[in-house]
Amino acid sequence: MKRILTANWLLALAGAALTAMALAGTARAASTPRPHLITRWENFTTANGMPDAKVFCVTVDGERVWAGTEDGLVLIEHGKVARVFKTEDGLAHRVVMGIALDQATGDLWIATFGGVSHFSGGRFENFTNLTSGLLNDICYGIAVQDKFVWVTTTAGVSRYNTYTGEWTNWSEKNAPFHEPWTYGVAIADNIGKIYFAMWGGGLIEYDQVQKYMKAYTDPDEEMELVLFKNQGLVHIIVSNVAYNPDTKMVWASTYFGLSGYDGRNWHNYLNKDSGLASDFINAPKTRRNEVWNCTDKGLSYLDYKTNTWVNYRPDKNTGHGEIEIVWPDKTKTKLETPTALAHNYILNMDFQGEDIWVATAQGLSHGIREIQKENQLYASARNRRSPGKDAPAHSQEGR
Amino acid sequence: MTPRKPSSGSHGHGKDKLLRVLRGSKDLTQRTRRTSVTSVLNLFRRQRTQRNDGQERVPSHEEGTVPRVASGRSSRCAWLVLAAFVAAAMLWAARIPSPEAAPLGPQMSAAAEPEYLTPVEVKLSPDGAKLYIVCEGSDSLLALDTRTRQVVAQVKVGDKPRGIALSPDARTIYVSNSWSDTVSEVDAATFKVRRTLKTGWCPVGLITDPPGKTLYVANSIGDDVSVIDLATGEDTKRFRTRHYPEQVTLSRDGRRVYVSNVLPLPTAYDQPPASELLVINAQKQTVAERVLVPGVIELRHIAEAPARLGSYLLVPFVRPKNLGPLIQVGQGWVLTHGIAVVRPSAVSATEGGKSRVTEVLLDDIDYYFAGNEGVAFTPDGRQALVTAAQANVVSVVDTVRLARRLREVPSEELADRLDSAETIVAYRLPTGHSPSSVEVAPDGRVAYIANRLDDSLTVIDLARRRVAGTVDLGGPKEITLLRRGEQLFNSAKYCFQGQFACATCHPNSHLDGLAWNLETPQLGRDRVANRTLRGVRETGPYKWSGKNPDLATQCGPRIAKFLFRSEGFNTQELEALLTYLNNIPLAPNRHLAADGQLTEAQERGKAVYYRTHKNDGTVIPIQNRCDTCHPADSHYTNKLSADVGTATKFDTSGLFDTPQLDRVYEDAPYLHDGEALTLEEIWTVFNNKDTHGITSDMSKEQLNDLIEFLKTL
Incomplete structure (x- = not known):
């Protein structure tokens, strides 16, 4: 009898322990980050209507999608290439590097290697170094800010006042540009700033109220090393810039890592100590708690709040899509999707609701989020994930 | 297609009578102004002017005022050249400028000039009881009781008002003030200005959207359209235009706003012009299409046909042949005038939509009707009235015949066919000076035309096809030299077959944005860009060649011989014209x-x-x-x-x-x-x-x- 009681007591203890373990597991599962996943890819390539394989930029306009390629401007509509606009249609140059949608008018402002095109009502109006006050015809980035159009060029920054026709230029002659070669522009209206990505010149901040420019450069001034942790921009070769009005953070992509700046502190990410797919980043995009990085080794997503990374790239052997989740504790989970990005060399991207559009070196990819498939993938991920310790955001080491 | 030769036999007796009415009591070719013109010619022939290179030029009988270099006087020439060189050097030396120097010379004072009303726009209240009249000259808005035809109210607005719009409930009137860069919001009941709204540069045409929440304003010099939130009064955004937008119309279904441009798109100087009609999606407030109207300039008012007729648009235009020698005036075709028939696309341009445009001329083969400006449909859409501001005529187009014409003649031919008017113009009636704007009463019985340079309205009885009367709006009765000059500037009757007026190539006393093959009879040689007449006083010599030392030379016999191919202006007329030109x-x-x-x-x-x-x-x-x-x-x-x-x-x-x-x-x-x-x-x-x-x-x-x-x- 005593033996039976002891056995019962042991069973109860074991049950309680199991229950406690189960409860603990449930609690852990509930706190696990779960970034949403792109589960399907539809690609637009030269095989289905794109004029050129290399897609430099993409801009979502409601249900429409505009893509800039090495040979013209493309309109994607109703799931297909609806129209292609080339120089014979009036486009300033075949190489389209940037597209900005004027939300107020529905017009597009387009940065090309032959100046700026304004596309409105089916017609182009072009601005070049010879016909206007544009600083240089090699234009990379473009942004619309109310009545102003900002253009980044190889010779500096140009601003066009669409109401008065006035052009204002900033270059090494009148601004703190270590190098005039400017790649990207991001409007940060809710903090009164505009940011410029300078190739070799760091990140430039323009204060709209005080009307002055301030340069953020790499404090250690090392081209290949990052010696000081979070003390400034990770590198002065800044390839592009994005501003997140929700978090009031500016993100600068460099060829040597990612830098985020919240107005007080810098938050830097490298491939070696974070989930970043590659330090060579062509452009960042950001919204909510998301920072998407267009790298040479795939599309690298950071959930900034939970410090979880998701990397997308095509598997060259199978042609399937590879999803790599890097959890906050640095453990990794690899998943597979039947479809994949058009290429791992990513140049740009944009959001369309929960979907994304990605410009790659081999076509334009439409990334689609399917909730059911996402749940299935997470279910399979639970089985494969190696347990680890959750890390708070921005606690990475080694920068 | 080969142009048809003028044939007097192709016109009926009634038409001849009308032409006589239009051209004045005497036929232009029989007018006896030759003596006075000759005396002016002689006056200029006696003048010996000095060119800046010192060469003497003596206008010859054959050349009119065209200078030629005197020959056989080489030594004298050398001295003159030397003297001119020294003079020029002294000029340079004396003109070391002060950066603070006054930027502008004086304009001739017009203080003594009476304040003419200069009615430019009319708008009927929805019930037709009131006609609102915008008076550019007196900076005012008038209200006319259409029953009594009396001005019953007036209010001062901003500087040089040009356009008018009514709120959908007709309780508010919006008037654009082109020199103030504002819109006056006028209470239709009290006729007082409620508030003044800021716009872009030089607002002209304007319209509200169907809910009356948004005002679209064409800013002529700003080259854009302001979108004004009427709740806050703020200019919320702008649509770019090309080039000099003036008139704005809302489609009958309220879905689109159309904006016409007076000047052509910037184009290579050796290419034919093209103008743009902007289409705005009023629901999304985005640009739907930029319709290209090829070969024409000076798109003016816009009228939309009723939906059952296809909601097509009529837009008056001028069709210049600026690439050919202007010496061809005698053969006609240099400047023709007509209407663009625009059938808007149902979808936007980026969705692949493309509006269809057909151009139809309203000129006759042997007489032209210059300065098409105002246009309005009758309520049933069967007729469209088009004012010819430089011919002082309103042409009434039979739209059924117009539709048949469009079906029968290929679109690409119509733009150059001068025989369309015979078919589609039901009748023409004379108006006052410079009929600029026309409104048809809701019952379709009468139409009101603003005569810009007469301070009057012409009332058309559409049932009886006659002028029912003229309403004197109460402007000064005296016609000053300046006013007379402005009337002459805007009158095409001094040109051979009434083909054009000064104002045809100088719309709004400005320029037409074109380069012209003016005098040289060689195709493509010596093309010169048109130049503005604004502030032209004291800027002589004139012409790009600098051959005309003053405006009298520029606009006198030279105009007659080289441009108008007629007898031109007599001495008094020339004086009046010069007075006007010197005061633009x-x-x-x-x-x-x-x-x-x-x-x-x-x-x-x-x-x-x-x-x-x-x-x-x-x-x-x-x-x-x-x-x-x-x-x-x-x-x-x-x-x-x-x-x-x-x-x-x-x-x-x-x-x-x-x-x-x-x-x-x-x-x-x-x-x-x-x-x-x-x-x-x-x-x-x-x-x-x-x-x-x-x-x-x-x-x-x-x-x-x-x-x-x-x-x-």
Whole structure:
């Protein structure tokens, strides 16, 4: 009898322990980050209507999608290439590097290697170094800010006042540009700033109220090393810039890592100590708690709040899509999707609701989020994930 | 297609009678003004003028006022050349400019001039009981009781009002003030200005959206359309236009806003012009389409046919043949006038939509009806009234016949067919001077036409096809010399077959944006860009060649011989015309702050304009400095001709008159042949050898600053 009681007591203890373990597991599962996943890819390539394989930029306009390629401007509509606009249609140059949608008018402002095109009502109006006050015809980035159009060029920054026709230029002659070669522009209206990505010149901040420019450069001034942790921009070769009005953070992509700046502190990410797919980043995009990085080794997503990374790239052997989740504790989970990005060399991207559009070196990819498939993938991920310790955001080491 | 030869036999007796009415009591060809014209000719022949190169020119009988170089006097010529050189050098030396020099010369005072009303726009209340009249001359808005035909209310608005719109409930009237850059919001019941809304530069046409929440305003000089939130009064956004937008219309279904442009799109000077009709999606407030209307300029009012007729648009235009020699006036076809029939696309341009455009002329083969401006449909859409502002005529188009014409004749032919009017114009009626705007009463019985230069309305009885009466709006009865001159400027009857008036090529007393093959009978040679007449006083000599020392020479017998191909103006008429020309004012400078303070960029540009040294410190020769040829004390022109290296192989001479620079930002295209479409191109494209000022050492920033300063002149 005593033996039976002891056995019962042991069973109860074991049950309680199991229950406690189960409860603990449930609690852990509930706190696990779960970034949403792109589960399907539809690609637009030269095989289905794109004029050129290399897609430099993409801009979502409601249900429409505009893509800039090495040979013209493309309109994607109703799931297909609806129209292609080339120089014979009036486009300033075949190489389209940037597209900005004027939300107020529905017009597009387009940065090309032959100046700026304004596309409105089916017609182009072009601005070049010879016909206007544009600083240089090699234009990379473009942004619309109310009545102003900002253009980044190889010779500096140009601003066009669409109401008065006035052009204002900033270059090494009148601004703190270590190098005039400017790649990207991001409007940060809710903090009164505009940011410029300078190739070799760091990140430039323009204060709209005080009307002055301030340069953020790499404090250690090392081209290949990052010696000081979070003390400034990770590198002065800044390839592009994005501003997140929700978090009031500016993100600068460099060829040597990612830098985020919240107005007080810098938050830097490298491939070696974070989930970043590659330090060579062509452009960042950001919204909510998301920072998407267009790298040479795939599309690298950071959930900034939970410090979880998701990397997308095509598997060259199978042609399937590879999803790599890097959890906050640095453990990794690899998943597979039947479809994949058009290429791992990513140049740009944009959001369309929960979907994304990605410009790659081999076509334009439409990334689609399917909730059911996402749940299935997470279910399979639970089985494969190696347990680890959750890390708070921005606690990475080694920068 | 081969043009049909004029044939008097093709016109009926009634038409001949009408033409006599239109041309005045005497036939133009039988008028006995030859004596006075001859005396003017002789007067000019007696004049011996000195060219800036010192060569004497003696107008010959054969050449009219065209100068020719006197021959066989080589030694005298040499002395004259030397004297001229010395004089020019002294001029340069004496004209070391002060940067603070007054930027503008005086305009002739018009203080003694009575205040004419100058009604430019009319708008009927929805019930037809009131006709609102915008009076540009008196800066006022009038209300006319259409039953009694009496002006029952008036209110002062802003400076030079040009356009009008009613709120959907007709309780509010919006009037655009083109020189104030505002819209006056007038209470229709009390006829008092409630508030004043800021717009872009030079607002003209305007319209509200169906809910009455948004006001669309065409800013002519600003080259855009303001979208004004009527709740807050704020100018929320702008749509870019090309070029000089003036009239705005809302489609009957309220879904679209149409905007017409007076000047053509900037185009290579040797290409035919094309104009743009902007289509705005009123629901999304985005640009739906930019409709290209090829071969024409001066798109004016816009009227939409009723939906059951297809909701097509009618837009009056001028069709210039500026690439051919203007000497061809005698053969006709140089400037024709008609309406564009635009069938808007159901979908936007980016969705692949494309509106269809057909152009139909309203001229007769042997008489033209210049200055098509106002247009309105009758309520049933069976008739469309088109005012010919420079012929003082309203043409009533039978739209059933128009539709048949469009079906029967290929679209590409119609634009050049002068026989369309025989088919589609039901009748024409005379109006007062410069009929600019027309409204048809809701019951379709009468139409009201604003006679801009008569201070009157013409009332048309549409049932009886006759003029029912003229309403005197109460302007001054005296016709001053200046007013008479403005009427002459806007009258095509002095041109052979009434083909065009001064105002045809100088709409709004400005320019038409084209380069013309004016006098040389060789196709494509010596093309010259049209030049503005605003502020033209004291800027002589005239013409790009600088051949005409004064406006009398420019506009007298020369006009008759080379342009109008008729007897032109008599002495009194010429005096009146010159009075008007000498008083065409410059519009307010939109690039200059009200207090005259320059911006930082403008200040920097001013320093560049007056610089004496290149960036590397070397001295710029005095003849290569901006202010040498463009001195501030004489409208920024030294009134001499210069070779600035802009001549092409098509030009006989490289010497061109130095243009004035007042309001230069309004005057594109630039250079003698209009090759430079923007101010930048003057230096970036056409000054490679530093022959038009030293600019090759300038940075882009300096050039931009210079241009910002030039815009303040």
